Each structure stands twice: as structure tokens, then as C-alpha cells.
Amino acid sequence: MRQILELLERDAQLSHETIATMTGLPVAEVSEAIAAWEASGAIRRYKAVVDWDAVDEDPTSERVTAFIDVSLTPARGVGFDDVAARIARFEEVRSVYLVSGTHDLRCTVIAPTIRAVSDFVSQKLSTIDRVQSTATHFVLKTYKRDGDAFTAQEADHRLPVTP
Amino acid sequence: MKPLNSVIAACPPSGIRRFFDIAAEMDDVISLGVGEPDFVTPWRVREAGIYALEQGYTTYTSNAGLPRLRELICADLAARYGADYDPARECLITTGVSEGLDLALRVLLNPGDEVIVPEPCYVAYEPCVAFAGGTPVRVPTRAEDGFAVDADVVAAAVTPRTKAILLGSPANPTGAVQPRAALEALVRLAEQHDLYLVSDEIYDRLTYAGSHTCLGTLPGARDRTVLLGGFSKAHAMTGWRVGWICAPAAVAELAVRVHQYTMLCAPHVSQLAAVEALSAPSDEVDAMVADYDRRRRVFVKGLRETGLDCPEPGGAFYAFPSIRSTGMDSVTFAERLLQAERVAVVPGSVFGPSGEGHIRCSYATALPQLEEALVRIDRFLRQAG
Numbered sequence: 001m002r003q004i005l006e007l008l009e010r011d012a013q014l015s016h017e018t019i020a021t022m023t024g025l026p027v028a029e030v031s032e033a034i035a036a037w038e039a040s041g042a043i044r045r046y047k048a049v050v051d052w053d054a055v056d057e058d059p060t061s062e063r064v065t066a067f068i069d070v071s072l073t074p075a076r077g078v079g080f081d082d083v084a085a086r087i088a089r090f091e092e093v094r095s096v097y098l099v100s101g102t103h104d105l106r107c108t109v110i111a112p113t114i115r116a117v118s119d120f121v122s123q124k125l126s127t128i129d130r131v132q133s134t135a136t137h138f139v140l141k142t143y144k145r146d147g148d149a150f151t152a153q154e155a156d157h158r159l160p161v162t163p
Numbered sequence: 164m165k166p167l168n169s170v171i172a173a174c175p176p177s178g179i180r181r182f183f184d185i186a187a188e189m190d191d192v193i194s195l196g197v198g199e200p201d202f203v204t205p206w207r208v209r210e211a212g213i214y215a216l217e218q219g220y221t222t223y224t225s226n227a228g229l230p231r232l233r234e235l236i237c238a239d240l241a242a243r244y245g246a247d248y249d250p251a252r253e254c255l256i257t258t259g260v261s262e263g264l265d266l267a268l269r270v271l272l273n274p275g276d277e278v279i280v281p282e283p284c285y286v287a288y289e290p291c292v293a294f295a296g297g298t299p300v301r302v303p304t305r306a307e308d309g310f311a312v313d314a315d316v317v318a319a320a321v322t323p324r325t326k327a328i329l330l331g332s333p334a335n336p337t338g339a340v341q342p343r344a345a346l347e348a349l350v351r352l353a354e355q356h357d358l359y360l361v362s363d364e365i366y367d368r369l370t371y372a373g374s375h376t377c378l379g380t381l382p383g384a385r386d387r388t389v390l391l392g393g394f395s396k397a398h399a400m401t402g403w404r405v406g407w408i409c410a411p412a413a414v415a416e417l418a419v420r421v422h423q424y425t426m427l428c429a430p431h432v433s434q435l436a437a438v439e440a441l442s443a444p445s446d447e448v449d450a451m452v453a454d455y456d457r458r459r460r461v462f463v464k465g466l467r468e469t470g471l472d473c474p475e476p477g478g479a480f481y482a483f484p485s486i487r488s489t490g491m492d493s494v495t496f497a498e499r500l501l502q503a504e505r506v507a508v509v510p511g512s513v514f515g516p517s518g519e520g521h522i523r524c525s526y527a528t529a530l531p532q533l534e535e536a537l538v539r540i541d542r543f544l545r546q547a548g
Contacts, residue, residue, distance in 0.1 A: 018461060021461050021464050022457035022460050022461060023457075154203050156201065158197050158199055158201070159183060159187070159197070160183060160186040160192060160197065161183035161194060161196035161197065161507055161509065162197050162198045163177060163285070163287070163335075
């Protein structure tokens with residue numbers, strides 16, 4: 001069953017029939033399992049992995065990604081959870097992690113311009129209660145994201161027919 | 164000019180070569196004719212090779228190969244199959260199983276010795292026997308039996324000159340995995356007639372139904388078995404040319420003797436990359452095997468849906484469907500399929516007379532390509548039928 005999820009995680013477009021063939025499970029069982037995961041939220045949704053650098057040729061259609069490290073004062077009873085949830089609600093915030101190290105939260109923010117990111121940091125993020133400091137790192141180029149390499153694919157150097 | 168070596172001159176060129184020449188000239192060919200993984204060597208291993216170059220490991224190694232690599236190979240065989248080989252005296256590193264096969268046969272054979280070769284089999288078996296001065300004696304295996312070797316059929320081919328039986332399992336081209344009972348029967352036969360067993364187990368990690376039986380671990384087999392293995396298939400390292408022989412010390416010692424004069428040693432960088440391949444957990448290999456298995460299931464099912472009869476391949480990455488229903492011989496079928504639909508397969512007759520009526524299709528190809536190949540094969544069969 002776990003295999004079904006692993007297959008979908010790699011290629012969400014696989015048909016239930018193909019997954020059934022690959023795993024040796026009956027199609028009905030595969031469909032049922034997937035429906036159950038969709039209902040329970042174990043499968044959140046299906047989406048494409050887009051390399052925006054390969055799409056955005058128009059320099060005005062800019063997209064800026066930034067990693068923002070946030071230091072917080074913890075609060076009794078909730079630790080960092082309430083502030084983290086509050087930050088996570090912003091549309092431009094794509095991920096929020098509690099991390100070890102010099103800062104407490106690591107967030108990923110995507111916004112149309114550098115200005116928009118800095119506005120977000122100065123107006124929204126830094127003004128949240130118990131946020132002590134932030135450190136913003138703008139992404140200059142993406143090489144790999146979530147296991148997908150964004151560099152040139154390796155060519156197939158095999159000869160067409162070999163013993 | 165005086166005539167060249169008559170044994171080599173009499174050896175026909177590989178039938179695969181011709182298809183390569185035709186396919187190489189065409190655009191838009193989907194090749195199911197490739198006998199190697201479509202994965203690139205895992206980066207961890209490649210990086211170790213690069214590091215080895217940076218560190219200047221560009222020298223010879225000892226003839227038998229790096230001690231560390233031999234230790235890892237013997238430990239791996241012990242952990243996986245319970246095999247018991249001494250890395251110092253019973254293991255040597257070769258430039259792929261190809262060299263291992265050549266060494267094994269040269270060490271075992273005297274001129275005129277016969278080697279029984281169940282076919283269809285890998286294209287190099289018979290020529291290598293002949294080059295080593297021996298005489299290959301084919302015995303057929305049948306699709307109806309899942310290409311299992313029948314010890315009685317082999318026994319009927321034994322003569323006073325028979326020296327060895329040469330077998331690959333899992334097999335290229337059939338994908339067949341020899342059942343343990345068939346191997347045990349062969350071992351008994353070998354004991355009875357005092358024969359050596361040369362076991363090509365390059366595809367050992369690529370089995371999909373049940374685990375691999377290592378011939379050298381069967382009762383009575385160890386002292387008469389020459390075990391050939393390598394990194395090409397499981398670790399996707401074909402171009403590195405690194406394999407090994409594990410054999411009783413007397414055989415291994417002579418193999419090293421030939422190897423030291425003809426090859427000297429396997430490439431140093433490749434040996435260090437192979438050390439890395441065996442040093443870490445085999446997650447990458449397991450992931451590749453799982454991926455082959457998924458494609459195997461999709462491809463075999465798809466072949467059967469086109470109406471072709473396809474024996475269940477339990478190992479390697481080949482399907483070997485029968486094309487008898489089309490009335491064509493395998494060469495005609497492969498040529499017409501290539502011309503009409505630009506799908507390259509290898510005619511089964513290339514692998515021996517029992518391969519006639521079949522084609523070898525490698526499913527070490529990306530899934531969308533396999534699916535497109537199935538569409539094209541289906542269309543071809545409709546138009547042909």
C-alpha cells in the first residue's frame with residue numbers, strides 16, 4: 001500500500017490501472033486506497049513541479065524566492081506554535097519549519113518582487129509579537145528542489161543495440 | 164598472406180551488430196535492444212571515481228585487485244547468499260564478467276574439451292568456449308518450461324570429453340531464473356561426471372519473484388563452481404568494466420596467472436568506485452530493482468495484450484515473447500518491426516536455435532517509451548496479421 005503513495009509521489013499522473021499492474025494489486029483496491037487517502041487528507045492534492053526559470057522569459061514577470069530565518073521568544077504553553085501558525089497563514093509564505101541552530105523558524109517566501117518580500121518582512125513578519133529578529137536570504141538560482149534537479153538532464157549515452 | 168586464426172575466423176559476427184547498424188541510422192527509434200541499465204551510475208559511486216582521479220589513483224593495482232574490494236565482495240556474497248570465499252585466495256577482480264568468462268574457460272579447458280551450454284544464452288558464451296580451445300555443445304531449453312534447464316537433457320549431451328557446464332541465471336536474453344531444483348539437479352550431474360560449473364550471475368540482484376540462488380552455495384557445488392559476477396547491471400556500472408571471479412583457490416590462482424599477463428589488473432579508478440558501491444547500504448540498488456520490476460509488470464502485461472505469448476521473466480531486464488503466431492522468423496520480425504514502426508528489438512535466433520520464434524525486448528527504458536513501443540508493436544501486429 002505504501003508503494004502506491006511512493007509511486008504517486010513520483011508521478012501523480014499514473015493511472016490506477018498502471019499502478020495496479022506495477023504493484024500487482026487489483027485496480028479496485030488501488031482506487032479505493034487512493035480515494036481513502038484523498039478523503040483523509042493523507043494525499044493533500046496533486047500538483048506539477050514547475051521550473052519557473054525555464055518559463056519566465058519576460059523579466060517583468062519576476063518571481064522572487066527568499067528563505068527567511070526568524071528568531072522568536074517562546075511563550076509558556078505554546079512554545080513557538082502560535083507564532084508559526086500565524087506566519088504560515090500568509091499567502092506568500094510557502095513553508096515554515098521549526099529548526100535547530102541560531103534561529104527558530106525557517107520560512108520560504110515567494111513574492112513577485114524583492115520589494116514585495118522586504119515589505120512582507122518589515123510590515124508583516126517583524127511586527128508580529130515575540131518576533132525578535134529576521135534574516136532574509138534571497139534565492140539567486142535553483143539547482144534542485146524537493147528531489148527534482150533543475151540542471152540539464154543527463155544524456156543517454158547508450159548505444160541503441162547492445163548484447 | 165597466411166590464413167588468420169581459423170577458430171576466430173570461423174566465429175560469426177554477433178547478430179546484434181547488424182541491428183545496431185540499421186537502428187543507429189534511423190531517427191525516432193525506440194530501442195528495446197539495449198542490454199544495459201537506463202540508469203546512470205549512482206552519483207555517490209561516480210563521485211568516488213572522480214575523487215579517486217583527483218587523488219591520483221591512476222596506477223596499476225595488484226593483479227588480483229584491491230584487497231578491500233575483494234573483501235567487500237566476499238562479505239557481500241556471504242551476507243546475501245551464505246557463500247564462503249576467501250578474499251585473499253579465492254577472489255579476483257576482472258574487467259567485467261566478460262573477462263571473467265574468458266579467464267574461467269581458459270583455465271578450465273584443454274583443447275577439444277566440451278562445454279555444455281544451455282541455450283538460448285548470452286551471445287559470448289559459445290565464442291568464448293571456442294576461443295579457449297573448447298567445443299561448445301548446445302542443449303536446448305524451452306519456453307514452455309520457463310527456459311529451465313532439464314538435467315536429463317544435459318545428461319544426454321555428456322561425453323567423455325565434457326569438462327564443464329556454462330549457465331547464466333537470471334538469464335540474458337530470456338529473463339529466466341533457474342529454479343533451485345533445476346540447479347541442484349545440475350550439481351548432482353556435475354558430481355556424477357566430475358564436471359565444472361561456470362555460473363554467470365551478473366544479474367543476481369535483478370530478481371523479481373523469490374530470491375536468487377547462488378550456485379556456489381548449493382551442496383556439492385562449491386569446489387567445482389566458478390562464480391562470475393560484477394557491478395554492471397545492479398549498480399548500473401557497465402562502462403566501468405569491473406567484475407569478479409570467485410572460485411576454489413586452485414582455479415582462482417590460475418585465473419590470476421592469465422589475468423596478470425593479459426589484463427594486468429582491472430582499472431584502478433573503477434575498482435575504487437566499486438568499493439564505494441559496496442560500502443554503503445544498497446538503497447539505490449533496491450530502488451532501481453523496484454523500478455525495473457514495475458516496468459516489467461507493465462511491459463509484460465502490455466505485450467500479452469497485443470496477443471503475443473510472453474513467458475514470465477523472473478529476472479534481469481528482458482522479456483522474451485514468442486512471435487511464432489505471426490508466422491515470421493525472428494530476424495524477419497525484428498527487421499520489419501524496425502522498418503515499419505521504428506522499434507528495435509533483438510531477434511531471438513541470435514542467442515541460439517532455441518531462441519528462434521522469440522524476440523528479446525529490454526525494458527530498461529523509460530516508462531513512456533515502453534508504453535509507446537507497446538502501441539507501435541500492437542499496430543505492427545495488426546497490420547502484419
